Amino acid sequence: MVNRTATVTGGHNRHPSSQARAHASEDTTPVTARRFPRQVYEVGAEPDPRFTLANERTFLAWIRTALALIAGGVALEALALPIQPTLRRSASIILLLFDLAVPLLAWVIWGAVGRALRQGRPLPGSKVALPVAAGVSLAGVLILLGTVLH
Amino acid sequence: MTDSALLDRGLQPERTALAWRRTTLALAVGAIVALRLLSPVLGLRSIAIGLTGLALAAVLWVLSARRAHQATNALPHKSGHLAGGGLLLGLALAVATGAALGLVYVALT
Numbered sequence: 610m611v612n613r614t615a616t617v618t619g620g621h622n623r624h625p626s627s628q629a630r631a632h633a634s635e636d637t638t639p640v641t642a643r644r645f646p647r648q649v650y651e652v653g654a655e656p657d658p659r660f661t662l663a664n665e666r667t668f669l670a671w672i673r674t675a676l677a678l679i680a681g682g683v684a685l686e687a688l689a690l691p692i693q694p695t696l697r698r699s700a701s702i703i704l705l706l707f708d709l710a711v712p713l714l715a716w717v718i719w720g721a722v723g724r725a726l727r728q729g730r731p732l733p734g735s736k737v738a739l740p741v742a743a744g745v746s747l748a749g750v751l752i753l754l755g756t757v758l759h
Numbered sequence: 760m761t762d763s764a765l766l767d768r769g770l771q772p773e774r775t776a777l778a779w780r781r782t783t784l785a786l787a788v789g790a791i792v793a794l795r796l797l798s799p800v801l802g803l804r805s806i807a808i809g810l811t812g813l814a815l816a817a818v819l820w821v822l823s824a825r826r827a828h829q830a831t832n833a834l835p836h837k838s839g840h841l842a843g844g845g846l847l848l849g850l851a852l853a854v855a856t857g858a859a860l861g862l863v864y865v866a867l868t
Contacts, residue, residue: 644843658833659771661841668847669778675854676785680792683861686868687796701865708858712851719847 649720653727664722671715671737678708678744685752696755700748707744711737767834776827782850783823787816789857800868808860815853822846 644650682704685697692700714737721733790812797805826846832839 644840645845646843646848649844655840657835658830658841659767659769659835662771662775662830665847666775666778669775669782672850672854673782673785675858676782676789679854679857679861680789682858683793683864684796686865687800698865702862705858705861705865709855709862712854712858716844716848716851719844723844 646720649723649727652724653729656726656729660726661723664719664726667722667735668715668719671718672712674741675708675711675715678704678711678741682708682748691759692752692755693758696751696758700751700755703751704744704748707740707747710740714740772827772830772834775830776823779823779827780820783816783819786819787813790816797864801864812857819846819850 682701685692685701685704690697718733718735718737724730725732790809793812794805794809797808801808823846826842829839829842831837833841
């Protein structure tokens with residue numbers, strides 16, 4: 610698969626996409642200018658839509674991870690599992706606290722990857738994995754301790 | 760979609776549409792399970808939370824279907840363009856709110 614839009618154009622308010630996909634719209638305003646968020650669409654050129662769609666699926670995968678973490682955090686408390694109560698509660702709070710960051714980071718990273726795709730730059734690393742790994746590890750240790758101590 | 764020559768071999772729009780559906784269904788199942796699990800503690804409020812989640816899932820289903828249609832038209836050699844990130848931000852905020860509500864629940868019990 611070839612990225613048709615490897616051209617890097619740093620300048621703001623320039624829309625090379627109108628050149629790349631001149632047939633895209635009868636409207637003289639480039640489509641890139643009218644999409645949200647501006648920070649993503651104001652730079653570079655329209656990338657191969659398949660890359661953009663892959664980026665979107667990655668975002669959705671993180672959202673599902675976030676939903677699973679919420680379910681886990683709430684279920685720990687709601688099901689009154691046989692775990693030492695203070696540790697169980699701490700594990701639940703840690704899962705939910707870290708999970709506050711996951712959807713928001715997923716959104717930020719989605720935008721950063723979208724920008725990089727438009728500019729033909731290397732993709733930024735995923736910073737969403739950090740809170741997920743940290744939260745799940747911490748909660749896991751607490752639950753393990755709580756199970757042993759119960 | 761009549762011209763199969765225009766179909767992307769990687770089925771990217773289809774895969775993306777399915778990813779949206781998985782996410783929407785996860786949200787709906789989460790809302791129903793929350794309704795069931797939280798009712799002993801929150802009473803009638805759990806019904807409000809469950810119904811809000813289900814309504815959100817319904818709205819997401821419709822909006823993501825529209826988005827998928829737009830994605831099909833944005834394939835190479837076609838003339839459309841992909842949708843922006845508004846729906847994604849909305850979803851991220853909704854899920855973050857869910858996490859915050861979960862914290863409130865744990866604090867209350």
